[in-house]
Amino acid sequence: MKNQKNAPKGLGALLNKSDTIIAILLTLIIAFLWFETTKFEKVPALFSNNIPPEMFPQILLIIILGMVLIIPFEHIFLKRNGKNIDSSRKTRVANSTIGTMMILSIIIASSQILGAALTIIAVSILLPIYWGERRLKVLIPYVVGFPLFVIVLFNIILGVHFEPGLLDLIKS
Amino acid sequence: MEDIVKGIGLLLEFQNILLILSGVLIGVLVGALPGLSSPMAIALLIPFTISLDPVAAIAMMAALYCAGTFGGSITAILINAPGAPPAVATALDGYPMAKNGEPGRALGLAAVSSVFGGVFSLIVFIFAAPLLAKLALEFGPAEYFGLAVFALSMLASMSGKSSLRNLISGLVGVLIGTIGIHLTTGVERFTFDIPDLEEGIHFVPVLIGLFAVSELFKQSEKLNAVVERIQAKALRLPSLLELKKLKYTILRSSGIGTFIGILPAEGSTVAAIIGYNEARRWSKEKDKFGKGSPEGIVGPEAANNAAAGGAMVPTLALGIPGSGSTALILAALIMHGFRPGPYLISETPEFVYAIFGAMLIANLGFLFIGLVGAKFFSLVAFIPKKLLWPAVFIFSMIGSYSFASSMFDVWVMLAAGLVGYFMDRHGFSAAPLVMGLILGKLVEESFSQSMIIHDNNFFALLESPVVLLFFVLTFLSLSSPFWTKFFSKK
Numbered sequence A: 001m002k003n004q005k006n007a008p009k010g011l012g013a014l015l016n017k018s019d020t021i022i023a024i025l026l027t028l029i030i031a032f033l034w035f036e037t038t039k040f041e042k043v044p045a046l047f048s049n050n051i052p053p054e055m056f057p058q059i060l061l062i063i064i065l066g067m068v069l070i071i072p073f074e075h076i077f078l079k080r081n082g083k084n085i086d087s088s089r090k091t092r093v094a095n096s097t098i099g100t101m102m103i104l105s106i107i108i109a110s111s112q113i114l115g116a117a118l119t120i121i122a123v124s125i126l127l128p129i130y131w132g133e134r135r136l137k138v139l140i141p142y143v144v145g146f147p148l149f150v151i152v153l154f155n156i157i158l159g160v161h162f163e164p165g166l167l168d169l170i171k172s
Numbered sequence B: 001m002e003d004i005v006k007g008i009g010l011l012l013e014f015q016n017i018l019l020i021l022s023g024v025l026i027g028v029l030v031g032a033l034p035g036l037s038s039p040m041a042i043a044l045l046i047p048f049t050i051s052l053d054p055v056a057a058i059a060m061m062a063a064l065y066c067a068g069t070f071g072g073s074i075t076a077i078l079i080n081a082p083g084a085p086p087a088v089a090t091a092l093d094g095y096p097m098a099k100n101g102e103p104g105r106a107l108g109l110a111a112v113s114s115v116f117g118g119v120f121s122l123i124v125f126i127f128a129a130p131l132l133a134k135l136a137l138e139f140g141p142a143e144y145f146g147l148a149v150f151a152l153s154m155l156a157s158m159s160g161k162s163s164l165r166n167l168i169s170g171l172v173g174v175l176i177g178t179i180g181i182h183l184t185t186g187v188e189r190f191t192f193d194i195p196d197l198e199e200g201i202h203f204v205p206v207l208i209g210l211f212a213v214s215e216l217f218k219q220s221e222k223l224n225a226v227v228e229r230i231q232a233k234a235l236r237l238p239s240l241l242e243l244k245k246l247k248y249t250i251l252r253s254s255g256i257g258t259f260i261g262i263l264p265a266e267g268s269t270v271a272a273i274i275g276y277n278e279a280r281r282w283s284k285e286k287d288k289f290g291k292g293s294p295e296g297i298v299g300p301e302a303a304n305n306a307a308a309g310g311a312m313v314p315t316l317a318l319g320i321p322g323s324g325s326t327a328l329i330l331a332a333l334i335m336h337g338f339r340p341g342p343y344l345i346s347e348t349p350e351f352v353y354a355i356f357g358a359m360l361i362a363n364l365g366f367l368f369i370g371l372v373g374a375k376f377f378s379l380v381a382f383i384p385k386k387l388l389w390p391a392v393f394i395f396s397m398i399g400s401y402s403f404a405s406s407m408f409d410v411w412v413m414l415a416a417g418l419v420g421y422f423m424d425r426h427g428f429s430a431a432p433l434v435m436g437l438i439l440g441k442l443v444e445e446s447f448s449q450s451m452i453i454h455d456n457n458f459f460a461l462l463e464s465p466v467v468l469l470f471f472v473l474t475f476l477s478l479s480s481p482f483w484t485k486f487f488s489k490k
Helices: A002-006 A017-038 A055-068 A071-080 A095-114 A116-130 A136-157 A166-171 B002-011 B014-032 B038-049 B054-079 B085-099 B103-136 B141-157 B163-176 B203-219 B240-262 B268-282 B294-317 B324-335 B342-347 B349-380 B385-404 B407-425 B430-453 B458-463 B465-478 B480-489
Strands: none
Touching: A017 A055, A017 A071, A055 B163, A055 B430, A071 B163, A095 A116, A095 B203, A095 B385, A095 B407, A116 A136, A116 A166, A116 B385, A136 B385, B002 B014, B002 B054, B002 B349, B014 B038, B014 B054, B014 B349, B038 B054, B038 B203, B038 B324, B038 B385, B054 B085, B054 B103, B054 B294, B054 B324, B054 B349, B085 B103, B085 B268, B085 B294, B103 B240, B103 B294, B103 B342, B103 B349, B141 B163, B141 B430, B141 B458, B141 B465, B163 B430, B203 B324, B203 B385, B203 B407, B203 B430, B240 B268, B240 B294, B268 B294, B294 B324, B294 B342, B294 B349, B324 B430, B342 B349, B385 B407, B407 B430, B458 B465, B465 B480
8 A cells, every 4th residue: 555655656657767767878878979970081972872881870879769768668568578677676786796896997907017917816816805705725726726727728828928017027 | 411521520630529528518517607608608718719720619619509508407407596598497397306306317308308409400400501591692782681680670589578678789789880990981980089999899808798797797796695406416317218208398399499599589598488388388297397397307408409509500501690609609700700601501511510510519428428427517506606706707808808919808898797787787688789799790781782782772672572571570570579469369
């Protein structure tokens, strides 16, 4: 009874809040990309019988926009089929996920300074520790063994070029 | 016949057999590890196989693809957590049978029906692919455009919650494919003055980001999840009497799976669910379903493995991927300098037969590996996530970087991972985006060529009966939610 009282009415019941935000965001991106297509270089007369380079992306943007505008109302059709679009997003993004995203971004940003080997070691140490792995008898063999295995396999056996980074500075 | 012998000959080198068996082993392993999937493993494998001989590289991926589909059933049966989406339906009866004290029997039924489904679809593949390719040789750009549009429309019914969102994902993939220099005019599109974007966005980092890194973010939410495991000492093969009882279910599901696999964009998951439903519909013991029915195991298992072989038919014969994994194999073929489609079969038939041979070996290989290693594979699901996923990230970074020795690609991988994670949260699947990205070039090229041929008159395309047929099929595919409802009410 209480839920029924609190249930949104009118336009609020038709629109799904999260999907409306997504639709607005996507529409803004589409508008920006459309604007970009208007700035494409003009084609020389030699190629004038080809379709212009902006035509295909513009057709796609129009079709995508048409579909995006349906998204806020889609939950109504999905509900009728017993599907709940909100089930996977009813909880907030976990702090551990946000932290993981930040750690990985920082590691990639610093990988050019660190070099490949130290980056691999950094991932092997930071991520398990951040995720709560505290067992030293597991961590130590992993932190030593896994990077060594990766370096031997990819750098030495498969010949993938690994940037030396900081290790080069230390050597010199 | 000569081409078949040549194809098998290409495979019989020691290195190739070793790579195929490694593909099978990796496939069963990733299939058995919840969270890891065969598309992810293929995406990670692509950059490292670029330097290999194309036969060895593609054969390894094809073997991994077949084995990964079976691997998912191991954890579905033993811990009620499907290692891969196609094994979802297997868990419905596999886990109850294991709980009833017969884990070895459940695994044996899954393995034998998987092998049967796989081999059945390969037999269809060997006959259907050349026929389809022969037909497609008659296609001009307009027909190809019609086919590609039809394939894109089929993305709507790919797995996921929403057809609309699948279509948007697919079209966004096509749009991403337009980044870079326009081949026919030389005009830069969406490059934002970034030199790395002039060549367009590389497939590999996008694929790795969408399949591996986004999954890592998802897994970081449930690091402490505890699963209950049922001990399986060995895999027990079903008796001849039992197989005799189940033969119609296996045969029916193999047919369903192969057919669904051949349809563009319809993968093993859809096949497995339909295989399960049909097994139940035809069963004389419907009440046993959900409680450990053997038919409930062989139905989805034969179907999902048959779909894996079926999906290779449009991939190799038309250049239109049949599923997410075959989209990645298609990307690998393009990177190895092949032109997937009818010319692949007409010009290098031995190569196609070599892939066929690899898949055949893979099907027999995972039965053998399952027989000797069931106990081991039931344990791999317990590798701590806190150690497994950092390793996956390291492989992802190296894979993205080594493809073009570019840090830009590593950033693209991370961006694709973030986008993939948020897409999944909001009901947008990554697989249609990948298929759109791979089909994008074909769609634009065939559209441009058709427009030039027909003096920019779009309606002139409809003069071709084949194009018309594809457009009708596209309409039927997009309107299927409405007419299936209409007919089911009647």
